[in-house]
Amino acid sequence: MIMSTAATEPLGRMAAMLRIRRFEEQCIRLAQAGQFRGHYHIYIGQEATAVAACAALVAEDFVFTTWRNHGHMLARGAAPERMLAEILGKAGGYAGGKSGTLHLAVRDLGILSTSALVGGTLPLATGAALACKQRGSGITVCFFGDAALEEGALYEAMILASLWQVPILFVCENNTMPPGQRARGQSPSSRLPANRLADIPEALRVTSEEVDGADADALNECLARLAAQVRSSGGPRYVEVHSGRWPGNFLSWPDLPGGEWQIAWAFGQQSDHADLAAWLEQSDPLNRYLRKLVAAGTLDRAQAEAMDERARAEMAGAVRFALDSPYPPPDEAYQHVYAQGGQAR
Amino acid sequence: MIMSTAATEPLGRMAAMLRIRRFEEQCIRLAQAGQFRGHYHIYIGQEATAVAACAALVAEDFVFTTWRNHGHMLARGAAPERMLAEILGKAGGYAGGKSGTLHLAVRDLGILSTSALVGGTLPLATGAALACKQRGSGITVCFFGDAALEEGALYEAMILASLWQVPILFVCENNTMPPGQRARGQSPSSRLPANRLADIPEALRVTSEEVDGADADALNECLARLAAQVRSSGGPRYVEVHSGRWPGNFLSWPDLPGGEWQIAWAFGQQSDHADLAAWLEQSDPLNRYLRKLVAAGTLDRAQAEAMDERARAEMAGAVRFALDSPYPPPDEAYQHVYAQGGQAR
Amino acid sequence: MKITFAEGLAKALYESLAADPRVLLIGSNFMGLNTAAKQLMNPLVSEFSNRIMAAPVSELGLAGAGIGAAMAGRRPVVDINTGSFIFQAFAQVVNEAANVHYMSGGQTSAPVTFYCLAGIRGGGGAQHSHRTQAMLGQVPGLQILTPGSADDAYYLMKWALLESRNPTVFLSHSLLFGETAELVPGAQMLPVGQARIRREGRDVSIIASSITVMRAMAAADELEHKHGISAEVVDLRTIAPLDENTVLQSVARTGRAVIADECHRRFGVAAEIAAILAEEGLALLKAPVRRVTVPDVPIPYSPTLEAELIVTKERIVTGVLRVMGR
Amino acid sequence: MKITFAEGLAKALYESLAADPRVLLIGSNFMGLNTAAKQLMNPLVSEFSNRIMAAPVSELGLAGAGIGAAMAGRRPVVDINTGSFIFQAFAQVVNEAANVHYMSGGQTSAPVTFYCLAGIRGGGGAQHSHRTQAMLGQVPGLQILTPGSADDAYYLMKWALLESRNPTVFLSHSLLFGETAELVPGAQMLPVGQARIRREGRDVSIIASSITVMRAMAAADELEHKHGISAEVVDLRTIAPLDENTVLQSVARTGRAVIADECHRRFGVAAEIAAILAEEGLALLKAPVRRVTVPDVPIPYSPTLEAELIVTKERIVTGVLRVMGR
Numbered sequence A, B: 001m002i003m004s005t006a007a008t009e010p011l012g013r014m015a016a017m018l019r020i021r022r023f024e025e026q027c028i029r030l031a032q033a034g035q036f037r038g039h040y041h042i043y044i045g046q047e048a049t050a051v052a053a054c055a056a057l058v059a060e061d062f063v064f065t066t067w068r069n070h071g072h073m074l075a076r077g078a079a080p081e082r083m084l085a086e087i088l089g090k091a092g093g094y095a096g097g098k099s100g101t102l103h104l105a106v107r108d109l110g111i112l113s114t115s116a117l118v119g120g121t122l123p124l125a126t127g128a129a130l131a132c133k134q135r136g137s138g139i140t141v142c143f144f145g146d147a148a149l150e151e152g153a154l155y156e157a158m159i160l161a162s163l164w165q166v167p168i169l170f171v172c173e174n175n176t177m178p179p180g181q182r183a184r185g186q187s188p189s190s191r192l193p194a195n196r197l198a199d200i201p202e203a204l205r206v207t208s209e210e211v212d213g214a215d216a217d218a219l220n221e222c223l224a225r226l227a228a229q230v231r232s233s234g235g236p237r238y239v240e241v242h243s244g245r246w247p248g249n250f251l252s253w254p255d256l257p258g259g260e261w262q263i264a265w266a267f268g269q270q271s272d273h274a275d276l277a278a279w280l281e282q283s284d285p286l287n288r289y290l291r292k293l294v295a296a297g298t299l300d301r302a303q304a305e306a307m308d309e310r311a312r313a314e315m316a317g318a319v320r321f322a323l324d325s326p327y328p329p330p331d332e333a334y335q336h337v338y339a340q341g342g343q344a345r
Numbered sequence C, D: 001m002k003i004t005f006a007e008g009l010a011k012a013l014y015e016s017l018a019a020d021p022r023v024l025l026i027g028s029n030f031m032g033l034n035t036a037a038k039q040l041m042n043p044l045v046s047e048f049s050n051r052i053m054a055a056p057v058s059e060l061g062l063a064g065a066g067i068g069a070a071m072a073g074r075r076p077v078v079d080i081n082t083g084s085f086i087f088q089a090f091a092q093v094v095n096e097a098a099n100v101h102y103m104s105g106g107q108t109s110a111p112v113t114f115y116c117l118a119g120i121r122g123g124g125g126a127q128h129s130h131r132t133q134a135m136l137g138q139v140p141g142l143q144i145l146t147p148g149s150a151d152d153a154y155y156l157m158k159w160a161l162l163e164s165r166n167p168t169v170f171l172s173h174s175l176l177f178g179e180t181a182e183l184v185p186g187a188q189m190l191p192v193g194q195a196r197i198r199r200e201g202r203d204v205s206i207i208a209s210s211i212t213v214m215r216a217m218a219a220a221d222e223l224e225h226k227h228g229i230s231a232e233v234v235d236l237r238t239i240a241p242l243d244e245n246t247v248l249q250s251v252a253r254t255g256r257a258v259i260a261d262e263c264h265r266r267f268g269v270a271a272e273i274a275a276i277l278a279e280e281g282l283a284l285l286k287a288p289v290r291r292v293t294v295p296d297v298p299i300p301y302s303p304t305l306e307a308e309l310i311v312t313k314e315r316i317v318t319g320v321l322r323v324m325g326r
Ligand SMILES: Cc1ncc(C[n+]2csc(CCOP(=O)(O)OP(=O)(O)O)c2C)c(N)n1
Pocket: A041, A067, A068, A116, A117, A118, A119, A144, A145, A146, A147, A148, A175, A190, D057, D081, D085, D088
């Protein structure tokens, strides 16, 4: 089921963002409880991007993402219980435990395969967009982080997308430092020497723009418009989304500084974690959007709490499903090396 | 011996360009006579670039080039007889026959090793420039063709050069189509979707400019100035040289359409090969420079012919040396896999 | 109908494009620098221009685009050009294509073909002469095709484009372009993954693939006529899957094995074949196995140096004489 | 002095930077995700900051810059980070670094080291668990170091940075970080290219490298105590150069060989060792060679699936029992 339709309305968007937030918090809890191993990546603070982008898509479209994929998966309609089971390496996961968090994918949702190599996803997505062009319908959305601009793969993919004019929307999620918070002369991404990242696609004739990742309405307008342009022109577009990095992401291993997000924070109460308080105020798309909806009278506190209750309950159920799901039997390791049919003997 | 000093004067530059032209013509003759095998690349029509760039260098500087390296080698001071012997795979060549034309290199001239992989040379050159920075002296010049902008390697190298601020001069020799001769909307290189190639390094904060590859004086000024800037600032610079592709290069295998270049062509006589005649008029740096020097009274026809006689005689001697040089003995194949000393047993 | 290896390739490409609208060419320089063979591509290029994508010099991007298009339902073949350029694309070929099916738990497959004009071609030098079949053999999930004859060039390419459901590296060899074979209309191809006994023999098995097949055949001729030795020639055809059984059965008959292979000696295809024999066929061996391979030396440009290193008919003969104790 | 593997690495890096001003670090994340081990890098990073280059996520560019700097007289070590990322840099490592000395006819050398934190580390999944030693073994011109102990981690890294004159791939393994060894002050390292007999035995040779060395040692213990089998453990230490002689001499003593190796089975390190035995040591073998390796399957994420594939002490024991006919 692709959930994008509901997410075109303000309350649907709020609910979709909240689900991602609650999912990620559970994920951190499970990791910290030793329920799974290996590194993992959390989408807290970027929820509005996935929700806005996926709201602009239809069933036949393709979505490519990275190691930081949980938000994109949920926004596109993946079932949280099967995602968590996969993250735990369980048989009930989407890949039966073979992918783990890094390569979560759901073919039925057009999320064909997920690369965890920086830049690796861009050529793949460009190829899927070429397939869209060849079949004459659909578009591809490609999410990636700002470090992808440090990999040659990004440039080659952009050259091909521009040369072939394939219908792809490149979504660079820059979670380094939003322009306002950067020191003068500081790089606009982790390490890239550039004054403005969007100059790069422009130099390769890919029309580009920038948008604030903490402003859900702006994102919604921008991504809907760009997706429509890609759909009608058949050519590529590029957008850079600026997000203020969530304090829990500053560490190698995600943490929950200040604890789980609280509805009360959007109603005047302050988090007692100073970094988090500043981040909630300036950079958290969820906190900001809830406050905005409340101010506009679209939602009141009771409704917000009910919405949150549903999200929490859903994610608690997902955790139970994942914990209850068995590990795959050892023999499963030998399955799916090669696709069967038309195959070598 | 590094010959760059003489080439800072107009007559020295003319002579240096002429030597390259006569060398390349001999090279084509040897290939067509079956004296060597494999593909090879000719620098006719680009001579002024190598001569101008190498004139700006000193002994400790490094030079990186590609498969199209003959002109750079000669301009830097390589001996034509040892180059031709190498091109023929002979023992008298710079690498004793191991490199052939594709990987010609002369360590003593700062040409450490030559990659024939599109884009491959840029990271290597950036590393040599890093070595210059670490030792506190010297700069690196890196020559490459316009197709290098289609390889991710170029972007990664430029990112590093810009981030680390190493003393490198990137020289993009664009021999596709000069701006004036391009159809409207046509790409400024073989296949790259861009309006202006120099926008690309600019986006990565590498200061860039463009220059006409058929104008020896303009090149000389430009490359001397940029090399000086690299030397004083310690950071990278980028220049795109526009050359009209020599008609002999339109084929997979170089040819001499219209025959060897003739001094008479610069003195009013017309080549009866139409494409060539147009190219000589607009795009040949040699033909144009000779006419300019004659018009300015710096050189008369007799002097030009004497200069040409010397170049022809030198290259005829080089051919004899190369043909007379023996092939390396088979056992030589096992030498130089690993450098000796400090080595594994 | 007699066809050359190059004709077999062009015919397979043409027929595949005609048979299945999902077939897509990314690049079109399958014939490399061979100006004559290039003409064979003309009909294709004019007839199917909307399914032939212009290719910048961006091997990594092109390979990745091929994989992505394959995942999304197309059947692309990516022209890698000289086989050595697959190194530019290695991250996509080795760490994306090969893993798609497995990582997705069988949800998605990527039937993309990477076409490489590989091998020691004469004057290619150190950077243009690679044989990557053994390296790629360390990558589960890939299929590796190494045709040694014109009919296999045709059949295997058609199979890769129309039938295979997995990523495939097709290793062509420009020194095979002129080789001919009879193509029997309507005939069935030997299944992929089955080696072919090209010539039966009693005294020794010569195991070969790609360019070494014809050299092994020539060696077998000479061994018969000059030395009275009856050599069996096994053409592996594909490196992944690798047909252990046919190799073991052949050596069971002959008791001796010489492996003629164009990889470098260390960790090459010959190493794996020898290892199979040491592990599964030790009791069959009347004499030590012998590898006739390219020494562990980069490929030099000079003709005399290159000649010292390649796997020739003569060196295969010498290898056989050695295992025969002569 | 007892040191851990991670300490050995940090100590070698520190001492090399201190000893030779040409030593240069390109990147500084040698300890990967190990937060505790990362602290070991602090003294280096603060003391030699002008010789530690910030590294964007540009493996190809970084590797190439390392090669270029080495050609121009520096002694760089390039941090490739997770070993699988060497595929991003393959074109530079395989087709530039390895060829520099040969292609230039011996004029130029490139003493650069590529540091890879490679291997099956637990939860790395298909894209972060590669062992590239056998693939790289097909590339003449490269040196490939695979330390299996803390002292070798120290000695081999120091040798690569201060003495080697050739491009080197240093394959580290995060599951070895806690292993300890005694470092005797002033002691000489066993020459590079010489394998080490870690334990003498009479009945069977277990040939191992990197992570499988400690598992082979544990297996040898168990074989002795539970089964009365005396196993000799040969630690290869380096894959290129490969010490054929020590392997052959060991098998000459024991008559049996089990190769414990973390590469995939096909075309892995074990294949080359088995091939050497089939070619040069056939007469020594009392039983077929046995490879205990990772099956030809991408590495899955799930712990139960990964556990099915790795080379454990138990699987080495089983392999030995099999060649002993038990
Ligand atoms: C080719 C490659 N190199 C290095 C890594 C290790 N790595 C994983 S995530 C990451 C940082 C990515 O930053 P960015 O693209 O900005 O995404 P973010 O995690 O900030 O969302 C790195 C370097 C990798 N996965 N792939």
